[in-house]
Amino acid sequence: MVITLGIVGAGSFSKQFVPLFQAHPLIRDVSVTDLLPERSEWFKSRFGIRSYASFEDMLNSDVNAIAIFTQRHLHGPLAIQALQAGKHVYSAVPMADKIEEIQGIVQLAAHSGLIYMLGETAYYYPAALFCREEQRKGSFGDFVYAEAQYYHDMEHGFYEAFQHSGGEQWKRAAGVPPMHYPTHSIGALVSATGAYVQKVSCFGYKDDRHPDEVFGHGKNDWDNPFSNETAILHMSNGGICRANEYRRVGIKKSTSYIxxxxxxxxSYEWAYADHYFVRSEGSAMKVSNVSKLLNSAELESHRNDPDFTDQVANGKYDYVSMSPIMNAGRLPQQFEKLEAGHRGVHKFLVDDFAKAVHTGKLPPNHAWAAARYNIPGIVAHQSAMRDGEALAVPDLGDAPAEWALLDPEAAV
Ligand SMILES: NC(=O)c1ccc[n+]([C@@H]2O[C@H](COP(=O)([O-])OP(=O)(O)OC[C@H]3O[C@@H](n4cnc5c(N)ncnc54)[C@H](O)[C@@H]3O)[C@@H](O)[C@H]2O)c1
Structure with missing residues (x-):
């Protein structure tokens, strides 16, 4: 199947994806729509693509796949509308911020056979790839405990990001509960453990003293008082995870990692540029430094610089450089000269979605997996609002067994 792709949301993030969508050999045509016509116009002239006057016009066209890049709390309803119109869906994270919307997406995907893929970047990050593979091979033994986090201080680009489309009322959206954007932390844990969350207890960091007045009673659309939330997750395999979603924290680099x-x-342990893999061999423990596998060659080449650790802490070598553990060789050669953000991960996202739509096979981070990344976050925030009360997490189950899974490494 040849893909004709319509992008909804001509904002800061989608513009990084247009050259990749255009270059992918399975995508024939790319178009765009935005509520603000001047943004669509800018995309038209910058990338030479067509535009639609509205999302509804795009749904009524022969576009067969929709890529959602609107502000985060708008994803759920747009994904439902697109699936109802018979379109395959790629969605930037999160999936949705209401459990009913997530249920709706999963049901529509099940009944229609259409592809839904969540564009979760942390899934393709080196530590996630490493832990997922070693866990699958059994190297860790039975799963016990893991920690993942997405630290992104408001001052590191978030004010500008929310102001870009939020107008004078930008704080209403900026105060979104951190656990409503849980996929970078919980998604990494769920995918690496191969388990799902059964129960959650979460505490929040009350943030009504800060002069920006983003968080606090009456300050945002969720009446959310917390800038940081820490969740303890009881997993279906008996293990325990800790997920942090922090928006007020003294760490420079906005980052998500296990x-x-x-x-x-x-076990696996990480600190800045150093990654260690520890295994028991008989009665002894063997420690391997796996940094060269998980860091990019560019980062490793600076290891002896006097300010190396500061540079790493500032995310200097992260943006476009891939690590050896990421199989760049399986990507289309048309991507070779293109840059891609989040350590090159955007290339894998586009490639997996295109291959899934083309083959009809389920991509990584399909609707059922995505539900397991998102629902625990929504329940975690409810728990935080109830002073950490342990709450059961609804599970929407596995993807249908008869629906073949895409092997992203295989040629299509
Ligand atoms: N690591 C990651 O995975 C990552 C990183 C950055 C951004 N994101 C996600 O990408 C998404 C977009 O972020 P951004 O910074 O580009 O946002 P943005 O505010 O720059 O752009 C969003 C655009 O969507 C448009 N829009 C909203 N509703 C629309 C509708 N119904 N029809 C047409 N256009 C509509 C807005 O007018 C705006 O131009 C967010 O959901 C964010 O969470 C993910």
């Missing part, structure tokens, strides 16, 4: 991962036979 920090530690422990099993009964081994």
């Amino acid at each position: 920090g530690t991962f422990y099993g009964t036979k081994g």
